[in-house]
Amino acid sequence: MIKNLSNWLELVEKTAPQELARVKRRVNPGQFETAAIMDALESKGSYKAVLFEDITDLNGEPASFSILNNTFGSFRKIGLALDMDSGERMPLLDRMLDLAGRSLPTQEISSQEAPVKSWIIRRDELDLRRFPMIRHTEMDGGPYFTPIVVSKNEHGRYNVSWNRMQYLDPGHLAIYMSPRHLWSYFSAAENEGKDLPIAVVLGHHPAFHLTGAMLSPLDADEFEAVGGVMGQSLRTTPSESWGTDLMVPADAEFILEGRILPGKRCVEGPFGEFTGYTGAQRLSWVVEILAVYGREHPILIDIFPCKTEHMNAHLPIEASIYQRAKQAVPGVVKTCWVGSGGPFNLILSLRKKTEGEPMRAAMAAMSASNFIKHVIVVDDDVDPEDLSQVMWALSSRVQADQDLTILRNLQGQVLDPSLRHEIKTSGMIIDATRPLDRPFPMRGEVPHSVREKISLNEYLED
Amino acid sequence: MDIFNVECPKCNRQYYADMLLYSLDIELHCPYCGVYFHKEDSPRIQTGGTGASAVAQTAGGLGKDMIYRPAAEDE
Numbered sequence: 001m002i003k004n005l006s007n008w009l010e011l012v013e014k015t016a017p018q019e020l021a022r023v024k025r026r027v028n029p030g031q032f033e034t035a036a037i038m039d040a041l042e043s044k045g046s047y048k049a050v051l052f053e054d055i056t057d058l059n060g061e062p063a064s065f066s067i068l069n070n071t072f073g074s075f076r077k078i079g080l081a082l083d084m085d086s087g088e089r090m091p092l093l094d095r096m097l098d099l100a101g102r103s104l105p106t107q108e109i110s111s112q113e114a115p116v117k118s119w120i121i122r123r124d125e126l127d128l129r130r131f132p133m134i135r136h137t138e139m140d141g142g143p144y145f146t147p148i149v150v151s152k153n154e155h156g157r158y159n160v161s162w163n164r165m166q167y168l169d170p171g172h173l174a175i176y177m178s179p180r181h182l183w184s185y186f187s188a189a190e191n192e193g194k195d196l197p198i199a200v201v202l203g204h205h206p207a208f209h210l211t212g213a214m215l216s217p218l219d220a221d222e223f224e225a226v227g228g229v230m231g232q233s234l235r236t237t238p239s240e241s242w243g244t245d246l247m248v249p250a251d252a253e254f255i256l257e258g259r260i261l262p263g264k265r266c267v268e269g270p271f272g273e274f275t276g277y278t279g280a281q282r283l284s285w286v287v288e289i290l291a292v293y294g295r296e297h298p299i300l301i302d303i304f305p306c307k308t309e310h311m312n313a314h315l316p317i318e319a320s321i322y323q324r325a326k327q328a329v330p331g332v333v334k335t336c337w338v339g340s341g342g343p344f345n346l347i348l349s350l351r352k353k354t355e356g357e358p359m360r361a362a363m364a365a366m367s368a369s370n371f372i373k374h375v376i377v378v379d380d381d382v383d384p385e386d387l388s389q390v391m392w393a394l395s396s397r398v399q400a401d402q403d404l405t406i407l408r409n410l411q412g413q414v415l416d417p418s419l420r421h422e423i424k425t426s427g428m429i430i431d432a433t434r435p436l437d438r439p440f441p442m443r444g445e446v447p448h449s450v451r452e453k454i455s456l457n458e459y460l461e462d
Numbered sequence: 463m464d465i466f467n468v469e470c471p472k473c474n475r476q477y478y479a480d481m482l483l484y485s486l487d488i489e490l491h492c493p494y495c496g497v498y499f500h501k502e503d504s505p506r507i508q509t510g511g512t513g514a515s516a517v518a519q520t521a522g523g524l525g526k527d528m529i530y531r532p533a534a535e536d537e
Contacts, residue, residue, distance in 0.1 A: 139477050141493045267491045267498075270477055280465040281479035281491065414463070422463045 104227030203253030
């Protein structure tokens with residue numbers, strides 16, 4: 001079976017029906033309605049995926065599309081995207097690391113065979129207002145897409161990345177690029193006065209989207225990496241505008257082809273981001289849309305950027321951070337970044353063998369990703385996912401003048417609202433492990449031999 | 463990055479933007495009513511930072527009408 005978004009939804013409905021709901025009543029995503037429903041759901045502690053089956057376009061007219069939110073709202077659904085029947089952090093991270101090391105060559109099919117080309121609209125007939133776009137937070141600079149962007153560099157390497165895109169006018173979108181792979185591809189093209197062709201993918205099997213968050217080396221082809229993560233080769237088909245010079249995913253739901261224009265910038269935002277803040281209006285790049293195509297009644301994956309789903313979608317990055325820390329210090333047991341309560345905080349536990357290991361593990365984690373600026377290191381008797389345990393270790397195992405290290409002039413995350421400089425940040429490492437070089441008190445525990453013999457119902461009524 | 467608060471001259475709602483946009487001669491875009499405008503046309507702009515005199519700022523930002531122009535010597 002060829003994997004796509006529809007058969008993943010069928011899998012969720014079959015194996016975890018509580019993880020998916022359908023909304024049949026008409027909603028207007030451009031007027032915050034889908035976002036308001038997702039917000040209300042999250043405030044009740046529910047992270048189920050919601051498929052909005054009757055939505056309107058930017059003109060407020062009925063659109064033959066659906067929107068899917070909270071695809072990554074829970075670890076259980078992320079597990080299902082990776083063919084796992086588990087929603088636990090460490091098995092998920094191990095699975096991601098295993099899959100990230102695999103790759104499969106793409107399989108090319110013709111445009112006639114490609115499901116994503118069931119219908120095509122070209123530039124002369126194009127009006128972006130006929131498509132649904134989403135406003136999430138009050139100050140958003142306009143309606144947005146939260147797509148995966150496909151690009152290719154001069155060496156033929158395909159990149160897939162998550163980028164926000166704002167509606168500008170019927171033929172143009174703004175795109176914001178952090179200084180990573182897509183940005184480097186465009187910068188190289190712009191330096192030669194060239195545009196950069198891209199395909200904006202809105203909806204595919206969730207494994208395709210998760211690959212967009214993986215930290216892969218610049219020489220690894222990410223179309224082939226998608227194949228490894230999906231467990232089958234990614235089917236591709238020639239683009240409408242560039243033919244085989246830019247291949248696009250054939251089993252996607254909906255694709256916009258366009259080019260990032262050299263020598264052009266626009267005012268974009270504000271935009272509610274994964275930090276939980278509305279990021280400021282800023283200078284971004286302009287995309288001219290050349291063609292749009294999709295399946296019949298395509299399903300758009302939308303990420304609510306300020307909410308839990310957006311942080312969860314970063315789990316592949318946490319996998320890389322865990323891997324890097326464990327390579328530096330094999331005693332590293334567990335990490336918790338996603339779900340740590342802060343978008344730039346990492347908590348990691350280790351089985352410490354010598355002094356200095358916490359610092360080494362923390363620095364390795366920091367070097368893996370510019371998302372991390374604070375690291376708290378705890379012993380393996382403390383669960384990094386349990387913040388009350390972490391706070392207990394912090395209060396009882398830390399002397400601030402000895403166990404806290406400030407690092408200066410690190411590359412930061414440009415969306416961090418506390419940054420004064422555009423990208424430079426400071427970092428902090430807190431070693432909340434017990435010292436090995438002097439006696440230290442033990443935890444107060446009831447003798448294990450007595451505790452394990454106790455069965456509460458022999459002593460207490462319900 | 464430092465930001466500045468700006469009030470839209472059309473709908474009079476406030477939002478904020480990157481200080482880079484403050485230094486450029488370009489139009490800003492109101493996220494609420496969609497109007498494009500130059501910062502010079504904003505009734506209120508509030509900046510801050512190490513180089514700014516934060517103690518002299520007023521709540522909601524300084525407007526042009528709040529700057530006192532001393533009378534000329536011969537008035």
